[in-house]
Amino acid sequence: MGRSPCCSKEGLNRGAWTALEDKILTAYIKAHGEGKWRSLPKRAGLKRCGKSCRLRWLNYLRPDIKRGNISGDEEELIVRLHNLLGNRWSLIAGRLPGRTDNEIKNYWNTTLWKKSKADSPSGSSKETSQHPSKSVVKKKDVESKTTSTAAAKPLVIRTKATRLSKILVPQNIPTAAANPLELQSHQTQLAEQGGSTEEFPRTNADDCSNILKNFGCDDDDIDVKGDQYCNEFQSLDSIPLDEAMINDGCWTGGNGCELEDYGASLDLDSLAFLLDSEDWPSQENVIV
DNA sequence: AACGGGAACAACCGCTCCAGG
DNA sequence: ACCTGGAGCGGTTGTTCCCGT
Numbered sequence: 001m002g003r004s005p006c007c008s009k010e011g012l013n014r015g016a017w018t019a020l021e022d023k024i025l026t027a028y029i030k031a032h033g034e035g036k037w038r039s040l041p042k043r044a045g046l047k048r049c050g051k052s053c054r055l056r057w058l059n060y061l062r063p064d065i066k067r068g069n070i071s072g073d074e075e076e077l078i079v080r081l082h083n084l085l086g087n088r089w090s091l092i093a094g095r096l097p098g099r100t101d102n103e104i105k106n107y108w109n110t111t112l113w114k115k116s117k118a119d120s121p122s123g124s125s126k127e128t129s130q131h132p133s134k135s136v137v138k139k140k141d142v143e144s145k146t147t148s149t150a151a152a153k154p155l156v157i158r159t160k161a162t163r164l165s166k167i168l169v170p171q172n173i174p175t176a177a178a179n180p181l182e183l184q185s186h187q188t189q190l191a192e193q194g195g196s197t198e199e200f201p202r203t204n205a206d207d208c209s210n211i212l213k214n215f216g217c218d219d220d221d222i223d224v225k226g227d228q229y230c231n232e233f234q235s236l237d238s239i240p241l242d243e244a245m246i247n248d249g250c251w252t253g254g255n256g257c258e259l260e261d262y263g264a265s266l267d268l269d270s271l272a273f274l275l276d277s278e279d280w281p282s283q284e285n286v287i288v
Numbered sequence: 289a290a291c292g293g294g295a296a297c298a299a300c301c302g303c304t305c306c307a308g309g
Numbered sequence: 310a311c312c313t314g315g316a317g318c319g320g321t322t323g324t325t326c327c328c329g330t
Contacts, residue, residue: 016298016324038315054316055299090318105319106297 013047017056021046025053026061059102066098070107078104079112 013021028044034057036043037050046053059065070078074096081092089101089108096104 014300036315049300051301051316052299058317059298087319101318102298109320110296 012041012049014052017048017060021048022056022061025057029057029061055102059100064098065100070099070111074099075107075112078108082108082112 017025024044024046025048028040028046032043037054039050040046040053041048041050044053048056077096078092081095085091087105089105093099093101093104
């Protein structure tokens with residue numbers, strides 16, 4: 001409708017991200033920081049849409065992502081927050097350090113929705129008794145229905161989810177990932193530990209040169225170091241990115257980015273207490 | 289061992305908001 | 310005040326994995 005698409009889709013990679021793409025994106029963001037997503041792919045040498053890069057970083061590559069299963073405490077908190085906030089996944093995720101809105105949304109759609117349904121067999125709650133993604137009711141229909149029934153419902157005033165306009169920068173970002181050379185130790189460590197021998201796509205010299213250019217290296221520097229850097233990238237290709245990052249300490253908090261560094265550490269118990277508190281308005285008349 | 293169905297998760301899409309010019 | 314681009318959000322789709330038959 002007259003609006004240019006966020007990016008030209010021609011010539012762009014789509015679908016699953018490769019280990020090399022992950023490495024390039026991670027290294028670029030660690031070197032230059034987040035933001036400017038639209039121009040990031042070009043500057044980083046990625047054939048991806050900016051939105052895709054942002055999503056990949058936020059949902060998968062960010063160092064403070066908490067991997068692994070949702071704990072019981074977290075699950076309970078998600079249920080409570082969903083009861084309170086509805087499908088405002090980003091808001092819910094904001095109260096679960098290390099969890100992404102996408103992860104919580106998926107978890108709800110696959111797991112908690114069923115539990116929620118089982119807990120209310122009478123179907124008293126329309127919001128929880130209908131699978132959000134399996135619903136045949138289109139969004140516009142939902143909107144028209146909600147507006148048409150608004151008068152019959154208690155007053156609910158909701159704003160859009162608050163955006164986080166500030167980037168929380170960990171105080172001691174390991175610089176290794178920004179420099180492929182320094183990541184070699186990870187591969188060495190893995191080799192010594194009998195790490196994965198899984199094969200990943202190889203990086204050619206042109207790719208390396210482009211990456212180096214995008215990271216601000218001048219041509220002379222690339223000429224001198226290009227082959228060396230390329231070798232490092234190629235050797236890195238032999239290990240999964242996650243393992244490299246874990247060894248980097250950034251994923252585990254070992255010597256890198258612990259949640260506390262982000263000021264994002266929250267006590268689930270205290271949150272649960274908060275939700276129990278009478279100071280919280282009930283869902284029926286909450287104003288967010 | 290092969291196949292089918294469902295679950296889980298990653299990624300994409302369209303819409304909206306907001307800040308800056 | 311208006312316009313535009315950047316960015317964020319929630320819904321939806323696609324792909325992979327797992328398990329039962």
